[in-house]
Structures are given as C-alpha cells and as structure tokens.
Amino acid sequence: MATELESPRRVAISSDNDIVHARAQARDMSIALGFSSTDATLVATAISEVARNLVVHAGGGDLVMTAVADGVKTGLTIEASDRGPGIRDVEAALGSRYTGRGGLGLGLPGARRLMDDFSVDSSAESGTVVRMTKWRIIDELERLRQRRSRDGLPQGARDGTR
Amino acid sequence: MAHGEFAADYADALQRYVRCPDEDGLYAGYRLGRRALEGQIGLLDLLTIHHQALEPICAGDDLPVSEGLALAARFISQTLAPFEMVHRGADEAVMAVAQENRHAELVRSLSALLADASLAHDDGTSLAEMLALVAEQARELCNAECCSIMLDGTPPLVVWDSDSPAEPPSDQATEQRLADLTTLAGQPVGLMSVQRGAPPFDSREQRLLDQVAQMLAAALERHRAYPR
Numbered sequence: 001m002a003t004e005l006e007s008p009r010r011v012a013i014s015s016d017n018d019i020v021h022a023r024a025q026a027r028d029m030s031i032a033l034g035f036s037s038t039d040a041t042l043v044a045t046a047i048s049e050v051a052r053n054l055v056v057h058a059g060g061g062d063l064v065m066t067a068v069a070d071g072v073k074t075g076l077t078i079e080a081s082d083r084g085p086g087i088r089d090v091e092a093a094l095g096s097r098y099t100g101r102g103g104l105g106l107g108l109p110g111a112r113r114l115m116d117d118f119s120v121d122s123s124a125e126s127g128t129v130v131r132m133t134k135w136r137i138i139d140e141l142e143r144l145r146q147r148r149s150r151d152g153l154p155q156g157a158r159d160g161t162r
Numbered sequence: 163m164a165h166g167e168f169a170a171d172y173a174d175a176l177q178r179y180v181r182c183p184d185e186d187g188l189y190a191g192y193r194l195g196r197r198a199l200e201g202q203i204g205l206l207d208l209l210t211i212h213h214q215a216l217e218p219i220c221a222g223d224d225l226p227v228s229e230g231l232a233l234a235a236r237f238i239s240q241t242l243a244p245f246e247m248v249h250r251g252a253d254e255a256v257m258a259v260a261q262e263n264r265h266a267e268l269v270r271s272l273s274a275l276l277a278d279a280s281l282a283h284d285d286g287t288s289l290a291e292m293l294a295l296v297a298e299q300a301r302e303l304c305n306a307e308c309c310s311i312m313l314d315g316t317p318p319l320v321v322w323d324s325d326s327p328a329e330p331p332s333d334q335a336t337e338q339r340l341a342d343l344t345t346l347a348g349q350p351v352g353l354m355s356v357q358r359g360a361p362p363f364d365s366r367e368q369r370l371l372d373q374v375a376q377m378l379a380a381a382l383e384r385h386r387a388y389p390r
Contacts, residue, residue: 016189019189020185020186020189021185023185023188023189024184024185027185037236037239038239041188041236041239041240041243042243042246044185044188044192044240044243045192045240045243045244045246045247048189048192049247091364091365104199104200104248104251105247105248105250105251105252106196106199106244106247106248109251110244110247110248110251111247113247113250113251113254114243114246114247114250
C-alpha cells in the first residue's frame with residue numbers, strides 16, 4: 001500500500017496555461033523524487049494528454065499530484081477527474097481498437113503506455129477519474145543513505161570515510 | 163502539412179525556448195511533436211528540421227554553444243515524446259497480433275481435436291482426458307490460473323497453472339469468468355469457469371472462453387448422440 005510523502009498538489013485545468021502549470025509542478029516533483037530527466041519528460045507528456053482530455057471532452061477538471069512511496073519504490077501519482085459525460089466503453093478507449101485522434105495512439109492509450117500504473121473509472125453520472133503512477137525503484141545504497149539521514153548520523157559515519 | 167511552415171514554427175519555438183527556458187517552451191515542443199505526428203512528418207524529417215534550427219543557435223553569441231545544445235536537447239526530447247507514445251503503441255500492437263495468431267492456432271488445434279475426440283472416446287477415462295485438455299487450453303487462452311469444467315451429474319474437473327499455488331489464499335480476491343455449456347438446441351449441459359488473481363478478464367478473454375465452451379458443448383453433444 002502506497003503512502004503519501006507530502007501533501008498532494010491540486011491544479012484546476014481549464015486552459016493551456018493550466019496544463020503548463022500542471023506540467024511544471026509535476027516536473028518539479030519528479031526531479032525531487034529522483035526521476036531521470038527522460039522520465040520527468042514522459043510524466044509531463046502523460047499529464048498533457050490527460051489534461052487535454054479534460055479540456056476537450058469534459059470542459060475542464062482537476063489534476064491532483066501526489067508523491068508516494070511503496071516499499072522499495074517511490075513514485076508520482078496523478079489523478080485527473082472531471083464531471084463530464086463519462087466514457088461509454090473504457091476498455092475500448094484504452095485499447096488498440098480505439099481510433100480516436102486518427103488512430104495514432106495518443107490521448108488516454110498514449111498516456112497509459114508512458115506510465116507504470118493506469119486505471120480509469122467512468123460513469124455518465126459521476127464523470128471520469130483517471131489515476132496513473134510512474135514509479136522509480138530505490139536501490140539498496142540509496143535506501144541506506146535515506147535511513148542514515150533519518151537517523152541523523154554524522155556525514156563521516158554515513159559515508160564510512162571517517 | 164507543408165514541412166516549410168512546420169520547420170519555421172519549430173525554429174521559432176526552439177529559439178524562444180533557448181532564450182527563455184521554461185515550461186511554456188517545453189509545452190510548445192510537445193505540441194509541435196503532436197502536430198508533426200498528425201501532419202505525418204517523420205522522425206528523419208524532424209531531425210533534419212531540428213538540425214537546421216540549431217545552426218543559428220550555435221552561430222549566435224548569446225550563450226555558450228554547449229549550453230544552447232543542452233537546452234535544444236531538452237526541447238527535442240519533449241518534441242519526440244509523442245513519437246515515443248506511438249512507438250510504444252506499435253510495439254504493443256505487434257505483440258497483440260502475435261498473441262492473436264497464437265490464440266487462433268490454439269483454437270484451430272482444439273477444434274480439430276474435439277472433432278476427432280468427440281466420436282472416438284468410448285469410456286469415462288477418455289472423456290476425462292478430453293475435458294482436462296480442453297480445460298488446460300482454455301486456461302492458457304484466457305491467461306487464467308485455473309479452469310474448471312462442471313458437467314451435469316459429474317464431479318467438477320479443475321486444472322491449475324503449474325506455476326500457480328495449488329490453492330489461492332482464502333483472503334485473496336479472484337477474478338472469475340463463466341461460460342455456459344449449451345447444446346445447439348439450447349439445452350444446458352454444464353459450465354466452464356476461469357479464474358485468476360488479477361487483472362480482471364477483458365472482453366477478448368471472455369469471447370475466447372465462450373468460443374471454447376461452444377466447441378466443447380458441440381463435442382459433448384456429438385459424443386452423446388453417437389454412443390459406442
């Protein structure tokens with residue numbers, strides 16, 4: 001079960017400017033979590049795709065971004081929610097059968113392929129919630145450093161160089 | 163889309179980003195990547211356009227060349243990200259087609275086997291063997307951990323994946339799909355089920371289970387119509 005590392009950040013999405021703001025927030029969080037610049041770019045791209053969906057199909061919505069940890073993994077979870085008309089066939093909208101955007105594989109299927117976890121809940125009554133997470137495995141050395149840092153050991157003791 | 167117009171817009175956006183490297187600039191790069199895909203501008207075209215747009219950046223004296231190149235690399239990474247989505251989608255499609263072909267081959271083999279076996283088996287032992295084979299194929303086709311066949315009046319036959327635990331933990335939620343075994347006349351003769359821990363079965367897997375159930379029901383019907 002993933003635990004939150006800090007308070008979630010929420011961005012209301014109704015325009016391109018909001019999407020840029022959400023991308024900047026996500027990039028900051030990704031870098032703080034130790035993601036590579038490539039992974040930070042992929043996260044920003046996935047956010048752009050789901051945020052565009054909010055604007056185009058639901059007239060806007062909310063993005064909530066949360067830094068999480070789960071055992072040896074740390075990650076960034078993004079939840080996009082709207083009160084739009086819902087997706088009639090979620091499985092089709094996420095799969096290769098879907099031919100939206102000219103069948104290029106952008107939109108929700110594209111975002112799914114850039115992230116590690118991806119789920120969609122949708123209904124005509126309550127709208128759509130897309131939840132996606134990008135994970136990073138924390139290696140043994142990093143875990144040791146984090147533990148020592150938490151325990152407040154002096155730098156020399158941490159490095160074993162004294 | 164005219165490549166010239168796209169190339170001019172790309173050069174403008176790249177120069178703006180190098181002068182003022184912010185998220186607005188990277189978002190412009192992402193949108194250009196999408197536009198390139200929708201305008202059928204290929205990767206090689208895009209790289210040529212990027213290279214041409216780099217020339218004034220390298221020739222200018224506003225900032226060190228290495229810094230300009232590093233910023234340009236960040237910009238084109240974002241422009242290529244939509245291509246990455248499409249590339250991953252193509253990989254996924256190739257794997258899906260390979261899996262579909264394999265499933266089609268399995269179903270064909272099963273169909274041929276049931277056509278022979280339905281008339282050939284003459285006692286309870288060979289019927290059990292046939293059912294075990296069908297259950298194993300259905301389990302594999304549906305990517306399930308377990309498949310059960312329940313015929314009216316006989317104990318259920320259960321086949322497990324050899325890599326799965328013999329019994330799932332009692333507190334573990336399992337996904338299950340069912341298919342009726344029904345004769346052509348609509349008479350129910352039993353039930354097939356598949357189950358696994360996660361993820362939920364999709365509609366394609368349900369269709370495969372239904373197909374195997376139909377073939378098995380037809381084989382059982384032939385067996386009963388022509389007893390040895």
